[in-house]
Amino acid sequence: xxxxxxxxxxxxxxxxxxxxxxxxxxxxxxxxxxxxxxxxxxxxxxxxxxxxxxxxxxxxxxxxxxxxxxxxxxxxxxxxxxxxxxxxxxxxxxxxxxxxxxxxxxxxxxxxxxxxxxxxxxxxxxxxxxxxxxxxxxxxxxxxxxxxxxxxxxxxxxxxxxxxxxxxxxxxxxxxxxxxxxxxxxxxxxxxxxxxxxxxxxxxxxxxxxxxxxxxxxxxxxxxxxxxxxxxxxxxxx
Numbered sequence: 001x002x003x004x005x006x007x008x009x010x011x012x013x014x015x016x017x018x019x020x021x022x023x024x025x026x027x028x029x030x031x032x033x034x035x036x037x038x039x040x041x042x043x044x045x046x047x048x049x050x051x052x053x054x055x056x057x058x059x060x061x062x063x064x065x066x067x068x069x070x071x072x073x074x075x076x077x078x079x080x081x082x083x084x085x086x087x088x089x090x091x092x093x094x095x096x097x098x099x100x101x102x103x104x105x106x107x108x109x110x111x112x113x114x115x116x117x118x119x120x121x122x123x124x125x126x127x128x129x130x131x132x133x134x135x136x137x138x139x140x141x142x143x144x145x146x147x148x149x150x151x152x153x154x155x156x157x158x159x160x161x162x163x164x165x166x167x168x169x170x171x172x173x174x175x176x177x178x179x180x181x182x183x184x185x186x187x188x189x190x191x192x193x194x195x196x197x198x199x200x201x202x203x204x205x206x207x208x209x210x211x212x213x214x215x216x217x218x219x220x221x222x223x224x225x226x227x228x229x230x231x232x233x234x235x236x237x238x
Contacts, residue, residue, distance in 0.1 A: 024203050025130040025215035036124030041107040048106055052099060064092035112145030117225035129219045135212045148211035155190050162187070 065075045068086065077083045087093055114122045120131040120139050132148075134140050140148075162183065193206035202214055 022216040022218045024201070025128075025217050027197050027203050029128045029130060029217075030125075030197075030203070030215060033122070033124035033128040033130055036127060037111070037122045040123055041110055044106050044110065045103050048103060049099070052102075057095060057099060060092055060095050064090055108146055108149050111149040112142050114225050115145040115148070116140050116142045118220060118222040119225040120220055125215075126219065129217055130215055131218045131220060133214050133216065135214060137214070137216075140213060144211060144213070148207065148213050151207040151211055154207070155194055158187065158190055 067090065068077065069075050071086060072083065077087060111122055115125075115132045116139065119126055120133065125131065132140060132145075134144065195205065197203045197205040197208070204214060208214065
């Protein structure tokens with residue numbers, strides 16, 4: 001099978017069930033792996049944004065302000081119906097949405113692809129010798145990897161929502177949270193839900209539980225994430 005077929009069809013290949021003797025990955029080691037992966041995805045996103053801005057977005061950005069100035073006589077948009085209507089109907093709005101979606105997709109594809117690959121791990125997990133499995137201790141699918149990734153983003157989406165909403169209403173973040181008990185309660189629930197890995201034997205949080213994934217200390221015997229050529233002997237444990 002060619003390399004290209006491995007890139008897109010590795011989920012059709014069944015890997016052996018994980019030996020139950022492998023230890024559970026600790027919260028600390030998962031945290032280190034996560035920090036490594038965050039830096040890698042930030043670099044990938046930065047490269048993508050640099051290319052996009054240089055070749056496409058920067059020109060669209062200039063065109064928007066030229067068109068805006070010709071219509072309103074100013075280059076500073078305000079929160080008025082006329083200005084907002086112009087922005088929503090201009091190409092810059094759709095390009096901005098496209099850039100945001102594709103930027104987020106880089107992180108999603110990075111995590112889902114590698115976690116469902118023959119490595120069963122992102123680069124960070126690979127370095128820390130951690131693999132991800134489903135609750136049957138088999139390799140997860142690409143869709144399961146995407147589902148798990150977006151579940152892990154819920155706290156970040158919540159933070160962005162709170163910051164944007166408080167700024168829109170000219171409120172200090174502290175004032176907004178203390179005066180809105182529902183939002184404060186939701187925030188506390190999210191924090192507690194994502195810290196439950198400290199209190200259970202499998203070291204999984206609510207996000208892991210919903211996605212049916214677990215983490216073990218192990219390193220699969222494959223050279224590349226899309227390559228099922230063995231690097232180590234099958235009987236070796238790592």
